[in-house]
Amino acid sequence: MRLKDKVAIITGAAHGMGEAEARLFAAEGAKVIVADILADEAARVAATIIDGGGAAVSAQIDVTNEAQWKSLIDKTLTAYGRLDILVNNAGISGSSVGDPDGLDGWHRIIAVNQTSVFLGTKLAAEQMAKTGGGSIVNISSIMGFVGGASGHPAYCASKGAVRIYSKAAAVRYGPLGVRVNTVHPGYMPPMLNATNAGERDDKIALTPPSCCQNRSVCFSKICIGRIAPGRVRKAGRVVPCHFPAELLFEIHKRLK
Numbered sequence: 001m002r003l004k005d006k007v008a009i010i011t012g013a014a015h016g017m018g019e020a021e022a023r024l025f026a027a028e029g030a031k032v033i034v035a036d037i038l039a040d041e042a043a044r045v046a047a048t049i050i051d052g053g054g055a056a057v058s059a060q061i062d063v064t065n066e067a068q069w070k071s072l073i074d075k076t077l078t079a080y081g082r083l084d085i086l087v088n089n090a091g092i093s094g095s096s097v098g099d100p101d102g103l104d105g106w107h108r109i110i111a112v113n114q115t116s117v118f119l120g121t122k123l124a125a126e127q128m129a130k131t132g133g134g135s136i137v138n139i140s141s142i143m144g145f146v147g148g149a150s151g152h153p154a155y156c157a158s159k160g161a162v163r164i165y166s167k168a169a170a171v172r173y174g175p176l177g178v179r180v181n182t183v184h185p186g187y188m189p190p191m192l193n194a195t196n197a198g199e200r201d202d203k204i205a206l207t208p209p210s211c212c213q214n215r216s217v218c219f220s221k222i223c224i225g226r227i228a229p230g231r232v233r234k235a236g237r238v239v240p241c242h243f244p245a246e247l248l249f250e251i252h253k254r255l256k
Contacts, residue, residue, distance in 0.1 A: 001029030007080040009033040009072065011063055011120065012090030014041035017139070017185070021087055022046075026054030031080050034058045035072055036090070055080075063090045063116035069123050082131050086124040088117045088138045088162075094151025106154040113158035118165060121180060125173040133177020138166045142186045159184075 008025050012018035014036035026032050026049045034049070036042040039060035049056035057079050061068045076083050091113045097105030117138050128134030144159035163182050170180040 003085075004029030006030045006084040007033075007076060007082050008085035008087065009035055009076055009083065009120075009124070010087040010089055011035045011061065011116070014038045014045055018087075018089040019045050021089060022056070023049060025085075026052070026056055030085065031055040032057075033072070033076050033079070035061045037062055063088075063120065064111040066119050066123075069119050073123055073127055077127070083124060083127050084131075084134045086120055086134070086136045088120045088136070090116060091139065091158075094143075094148075094153070094155030097152050097154075100152045102152075105152045109152055109154035110158050110161075113155065114161045114165075117162050121166070121169050121173075125169070125176065125178045125180075128178045129173070129176035133179075136166075136169070136173075136178060136180045138162050138180065138182045140166075140182045140184045142184055144182070144184055 003025055006025075006029070008030045010018055010022045010025065010032060013022040013032075013034040015038070018036070019034075022032050022034050022045055032046075032049060032055065034042045034046045034056055035058075037060060039058070042058040042060065046056040046058035057075070059072050059075050061072050063069070073083060092109060094100075094109065097108050099105055121136050121138065124134070124136055128136075140162040141155075141159040143156045144163040147153075147156050163184070166180050166182045173180060
């Protein structure tokens with residue numbers, strides 16, 4: 001088991017990609033905190049992990065709220081005594097806010113997709129540093145590299161910000177033993193709050209490319225790098241990571 005006895009918080013873990021991550025982490029031996037704003041659904045996922053012989057607790061969180069982040073980390077420490085991994089997976093679709101040029105939609109997407117990553121990263125890193133370090137994985141998107149015409153442009157802006165912020169965080173927290181990396185999925189099945197499901201079928205068919213047959217971390221026509229299992233390329237270097245490439249491959253396979 002590649003994550004045996006590691007303690008992992010996964011946000012947005014009540015459904016979709018986050019649920020797949022939670023189940024796979026548990027299967028690899030991690031003790032998982034299934035965190036989501038949807039409390040009942042998070043509890044369901046945690047219960048199925050426990051029924052399968054894994055270790056999990058559920059927690060409700062609004063990821064835009066700093067006080068709730070602090071409570072989530074406190075609950076993690078109460079349950080398992082430490083925090084080794086954070087996956088900032090929670091997010092909303094660019095098609096979820098109605099007016100594709102509205103200011104309210106801009107603020108909402110930035111708060112959920114971008115500000116939440118800042119809050120989770122800084123608070124988790126502070127805790128991880130107390131116990132020798134850890135690994136933070138921030139889920140960005142192919143749209144963190146390229147633009148798109150559909151949905152609110154705040155989605156592209158937020159995912160690009162996650163990518164660059166994570167580089168700054170990696171430099172800041174690296175000396176404390178905390179690694180910060182990003183993952184950039186291509187088109188996947190629609191997010192829970194998306195309204196553009198009918199636009200995605202042809203794009204999903206392009207994801208992943210043939211290089212994923214070699215179990216690379218590569219979720220789109222823009223490849224984020226051929227990475228050896230258990231290692232992540234960051235700033236020109238390959239460093240160990242608690243989020244192995246093969247797990248990401250399995251997550252994508254299960255969501256297809």
